[in-house]
Every structure is written in structure tokens, then in C-alpha cells.
Amino acid sequence: xxxxxxxxxxxxxxxxxxxxxxxxxxxxxxxxxxxxxxxxxxxxxxxxxxxxxxxxxxxxxxxxxxxxxxxxxxxxxxxxxxxxxxxxxxxxxxxxxxxxxxxxxxxxxxxxxxxxxxxxxxxxxxxxxxxxxxxxxxxxxxxxxxxxxxxxxxxxxxxxxxxxxxxxxxxxxxxxxxxxxxxxxxxxxxxxxxxxxxxxxxxxxxxxxxxxxxxxxxxxxxxxxxxxxxxxxxxxxxxxxxxxxxxxxxxxxxxxxxxxxxxxxxxxxxxxxxxxxxxxxxxxxxxxxxxxxxxxxxxxxxxxxxxxxxxxxxxxxxxxxxxxxxxxxxxxxxxxxxxxxxxxxxxxxxxxxxxxxxxxxxxxxxxxxxxxxxxxxxxxxxxxxxxxxxxxxxxxxxxxxxxxxxxxxxxxxxxxxxxxxxxxxxxxxxxxxxxxxx
Numbered sequence: 001x002x003x004x005x006x007x008x009x010x011x012x013x014x015x016x017x018x019x020x021x022x023x024x025x026x027x028x029x030x031x032x033x034x035x036x037x038x039x040x041x042x043x044x045x046x047x048x049x050x051x052x053x054x055x056x057x058x059x060x061x062x063x064x065x066x067x068x069x070x071x072x073x074x075x076x077x078x079x080x081x082x083x084x085x086x087x088x089x090x091x092x093x094x095x096x097x098x099x100x101x102x103x104x105x106x107x108x109x110x111x112x113x114x115x116x117x118x119x120x121x122x123x124x125x126x127x128x129x130x131x132x133x134x135x136x137x138x139x140x141x142x143x144x145x146x147x148x149x150x151x152x153x154x155x156x157x158x159x160x161x162x163x164x165x166x167x168x169x170x171x172x173x174x175x176x177x178x179x180x181x182x183x184x185x186x187x188x189x190x191x192x193x194x195x196x197x198x199x200x201x202x203x204x205x206x207x208x209x210x211x212x213x214x215x216x217x218x219x220x221x222x223x224x225x226x227x228x229x230x231x232x233x234x235x236x237x238x239x240x241x242x243x244x245x246x247x248x249x250x251x252x253x254x255x256x257x258x259x260x261x262x263x264x265x266x267x268x269x270x271x272x273x274x275x276x277x278x279x280x281x282x283x284x285x286x287x288x289x290x291x292x293x294x295x296x297x298x299x300x301x302x303x304x305x306x307x308x309x310x311x312x313x314x315x316x317x318x319x320x321x322x323x324x325x326x327x328x329x330x331x332x333x334x335x336x337x338x339x340x341x342x343x344x345x346x347x348x349x350x351x352x353x354x355x356x357x358x359x360x361x362x363x364x365x366x367x368x369x370x371x372x373x374x375x376x377x378x379x380x381x382x383x384x385x386x387x388x389x390x391x392x393x394x395x396x397x398x399x400x401x402x403x404x405x406x407x408x409x410x411x412x413x414x415x416x417x418x419x420x421x422x423x424x425x426x427x428x429x430x431x432x433x434x435x436x437x438x
Contacts, residue, residue, distance in 0.1 A: 027179070027215045028053060031223040033081035033088050038163050040154030042090060045079055048223040052233055053078045055186060056198050059238050059254045063205065064273060065188070065196035068239060068254040072096045074188045074198055075235040076112075082218050087171065087180065089114070091162040092232060097190040098160070104135050107187055108194040108265075112162055115203070116140060117181035117210025118172045125204065128153075130160055138208070144169035181213040193264060206270045260288035268424040271431035280305040280434070281427050290424035297327040297352030299361060299426060300334055306430040307368045308437070309333045320349050327352055339368050343393035358425065359390055359417035363397035365429045366406055372437040378403040386414045406432055 030051045035044055055061060055076050062068045076093040091112060101109025106129040115125040115138070123140025132153040136146035150165040168175045185204040187197045197205050203212035239254055258276040260283050263269045272288055275281035281302055283289070294302075304311070311329035314321070321328050331350060334340050344360065370377065377396050380403040390398055394417070401407045406429065407415060 025214070027217050028080065029219045030080040030082055030216050031219055031221050033083045034222055036081060036088055036165075038150045038152055038165055040152040040161060040163060042092065042156070042161060042163075045090060047226055049226050050079045050081050050223050053080070053184075053200070054233055054235055055184065055200065056238055057236065061198050061200070062238070062254045063197055063199065064259060064269075065254065066259065068196065070237045070239045071235040074186060074196070076186055076198070077233050077235065078184060080216055081223070082180075082216075084175065086165055086167040087216075089162075089164045089166070091160075092156070093160045093162065093186060094158070094235070095160060095188070096158065098130065099189040099191045100130050101189065102129070102131070102133075104137075106133065106135055107137075107185075109187065109189045110160075111187045113137075113183075113185040113187065113204050114164075115183045115208075115210075115213070116171045117183065117203075117213040118176060120181070120210045122203075122208045122210040124171060125208070128162055128164070141172045142170050143173055146170065176218065178218055180216040180218065181210055182216055183210075183213045260286070262287045263290055263424075266290050266424065268428050271427040272424065274431050274434070275302075275306070275427050278305075278434070280430055281423075288423065290422060290427070292423050293355045293420045294423055294426055295352060296350060296354050296356050296360070297330075299356040299364075299421070300340075300350070300352075301327050301330040302426060302430055303339060303364055303368060304330045304333045304337070306365075306433050307337060307339060307372060309337045309339075312336055318345065318348055318350050320351060325352070337368075338371050339364065341367055341393065341397070355420045356426075357417065358415065358419050358421045359394040359398065361421040361426060361429060362401050362407055362415070362417070363394040365433050366397040366401040366404075369404060369406060369433055369436060370400065372433075375404070384413055384415050386416065390415075390417045404436070406436070 028051050034048050037044055055078070071094055074095050076091050079090045081088040093112070095110055098110050107113055107127045110130050112128045113125060114128070115123060118141060121140060123138030124136055124142045125138035126146065126149065127135040127137060128151060130153055132151060134146045134149050134151050144167055148167050148170050152163050154161040183200055183203045185197050185199045188195050199205055200214050201212045203209040259273050260276070263272045266272065268290060272281065272290060276283065276288070310333060312332040314323055314328035314332045316323065317335070318331065321331050341363065344364065378400050380399050382399055382402060398415070398417070
């Protein structure tokens with residue numbers, strides 16, 4: 001199989017101010033391809049200064065590593081070029097322990113995922129294994145098949161080289177006029193399951209969201225001749241950061257997570273890992289049990305932690321919460337933080353051992369958002385098909401939760417207010433609350 005090439009030494013990163021509907025926080029000028037051959041080597045890229053992208057450049061791009069050991073653990077340099085016929089991409093990936101997963105699950109092994117986002121519409125999305133196989137996970141607006149992507153893999157010392165040519169029809173209905181939104185995800189597996197990944201931005205691994213993508217700007221210009229030859233841009237070790245105040249090198253933690261074995265491939269993994277790592281949510285022993293329900297007492301403890309409050313000395317006031325009860329100090333913190341609407345404890349009872357309903361969960365998280373952000377209740381009309389099932393007391397809070405983006409309906413446009421809340425759902429809303437109040 002043949003490969004494409006891309007190597008060079010000149011990054012053309014610009015911060016664009018406007019470009020139609022795209023969120024151009026970061027845009028890369030890329031040039032026309034010159035003499036590129038897809039052959040598993042980067043040699044022909046050495047002759048020109050093609051635009052390149054380095055991953056990672058910041059700690060937030062490193063996700064779900066229990067410990068990230070720096071560039072040798074996982075890092076990469078990506079080069080880009082374009083022609084009237086398609087997009088060229090090459091990658092030089094450092095990975096000190098290689099482990100391949102065959103088949104469509106290649107994303108869970110050492111691999112690259114690449115996605116397009118034309119018109120902010122997600123896809124197509126591809127996976128490329130280290131064994132030279134192309135998989136397509138999302139079709140998007142493509143008019144050609146994954147078999148039309150030209151792909152080859154090579155090795156150079158301890159690094160993997162990926163080289164690809166995408167005919168425009170494999171990425172969209174035709175060549176973009178100027179801008180091409182894209183996302184890249186490098187996956188890491190050292191032989192004991194997928195241990196993490198590095199992304200340009202979010203938008204592939206956790207949520208399929210083209211609006212998060214960066215953008216390639218197709219410049220109608222040939223690249224300059226390279227005067228430096230084959231020089232691989234270096235990846236900075238983001239586990240080491242220079243402290244300008246004391247002018248010395250200090251070590252800081254990269255984005256690391258507590259990950260439970262039963263949420264590795266769960267839809268709510270991001271939220272669960274975030275909340276567990278912050279101590280806001282806790283598992284039961286070695287597992288999280290995302291599908292289980294949660295008691296009202298457990299939920300209130302989670303609510304207090306998510307709201308950034310500390311437990312407080314219990315002053316009484318609830319007949320079913322005696323002094324010394326395991327959640328009494330969380331109840332007191334919730335009272336002092338004004339997190340408990342009166343109707344939640346009707347009759348002066350918390351009912352800590354009863355299971356929490358979804359409407360209770362949403363209403364209390366929303367109330368916490370209002371208190372933390374000092375924002376008012378709203379009268380926004382609800383758009384959910386089952387809005388009529390919401391209790392009167394919870395209605396204002398759920399309206400507000402919709403208005404401020406704390407909740408969204410499911411695929412059937414329902415929020416199931418009388419259903420019991422799962423531990424996964426509690427984690428997702430806790431994570432949103434934390435993100436919205438930081």
C-alpha cells in the first residue's frame with residue numbers, strides 16, 4: 001500500500017477573527033501538496049515546509065491517563081497539505097509501548113481517529129490502526145467510501161508513521177472552498193485496555209461535536225522549499241512547566257483521573273471520572289455501578305460537594321436526621337448554603353434512605369446553580385413531551401435548568417421526571433454544575 005507524506009518544519013498557526021459559521025479559535029494555513037507519494041516514508045515531506053501540528057501542547061489535551069509520562073508515553077506531530085483532489089495528512093507518533101486492537105474496535109488500541117466537521121456537521125470519522133487498516137465510524141456527508149482513502153503505515157526507530165490521502169469525496173460532498181474543520185484523537189493502550197488519549201480539542205472521544213474542532217485553511221500557495229532538511233519538530237514535555245516567578249522548573253500534574261473498570265466504555269465516563277477525581281462522587285469498592293440508583297442522603301452529600309461546600313456541624317431540625325447520622329453534616333451544609341427548597345423536605349423530613357427521583361435531582365442541582373451564580377428563576381416554557389409529569393414544586397427549577405442549559409431532553413424529547421435517577425445521571429449533572437460554577 002502506498003502512503004502520503006508530510007513532513008516539514010514550519011507551523012503556520014493563526015488566530016482567525018471570523019470565518020462564517022466556524023468557531024475559528026485556532027486555524028492553520030496549509031499549502032498545496034508538492035510531489036507527495038504515499039509510501040510509508042516522510043522523506044518527500046522533508047523537501048518542503050508544510051504546516052504542522054504538535055500534540056500535546058497543553059495538559060487539557062491529555063485525557064484519562066492515570067499517569068501521563070510525557071512525550072515518550074504518547075505524542076505526535078501531524079503535517080497537512082491539500083490538492084484539488086483531496087487532503088493529505090501524515091503523523092509521526094511516539095509510543096513507547098505498542099498494543100494493537102484489530103477490527104472496528106481499533107480505537108481502543110494504539111490508533112488514530114480523524115474526523116471532519118464541514119458546516120459544523122460531525123463526520124465522517126475514521127479510525128486508523130497501526131497495521132494499516134482504515135475503519136469508518138461515521139459517514140457524515142461523504143460521497144465516497146473508506147476504501148478510497150489511501151493509507152500506509154511505517155516505522156522510524158520507536159515511532160509509528162501514518163500517511164493518508166483523503167479524496168475530498170471521502171470527507172464531504174466536494175472540496176471545501178476555504179475552511180476545513182477537523183479533529184484528531186491519538187489513542188493509547190499499553191496492553192491492559194485503553195488507558196487514555198490525546199485530542200486536538202474535545203469532540204471525538206467523549207462527545208461527537210464538530211463545533212469544538214479546529215480548522216485548516218486551504219491556502220492556494222505552494223510551500224516554501226525546506227532549508228533544514230529532515231528535522232522532526234520536538235514535542236514539549238508538558239509534565240514539566242517553567243515557573244517564571246521563581247525561575248526554576250517545577251513538576252505539575254497533568255490531567256489524571258480515577259477511572260472505575262465498569263465505566264471505561266460508559267457514555268457518562270467523562271463526568272464520572274471528573275467527579276470521582278475531585279472527590280465529589282465515590283464508587284462502591286472497586287466499582288462505580290453507573291446504572292444503580294442513589295438515595296436522597298447520598299445525593300445530598302454529592303450535591304454539597306459539587307456546590308463546593310464543606311460539611312458543617314449539625315444543628316438539628318429534621319426529625320429523621322438525628323445527631324451523628326452519617327449525612328447530618330452534609331444536610332447542615334445544604335441548609336446553610338440554601339440548597340434545599342422547602343418542598344423537598346415537606347413535613348420536616350429528609351427521608352435519606354428513599355431513592356432520589358430525576359425531578360428532585362434536577363431541581364436541587366438547578367437551585368445550587370442559582371445560588372452559586374446569583375441568577376434568578378426564569379419562566380421559560382418547557383419543551384419536553386412529558387412536562388406534564390413534573391411536580392408543581394419542581395416545575396420552576398426544571399424550567400430554569402432548561403433555560404440555563406443544565407439539562408437537555410433525551411432522544412424522545414423527554415426528561416422522565418418521576419423515574420429514579422441513576423448514579424451516571426447524577427454524575428453528569430454534578431459535572432455540569434461544577435463546570436458552570438467554576
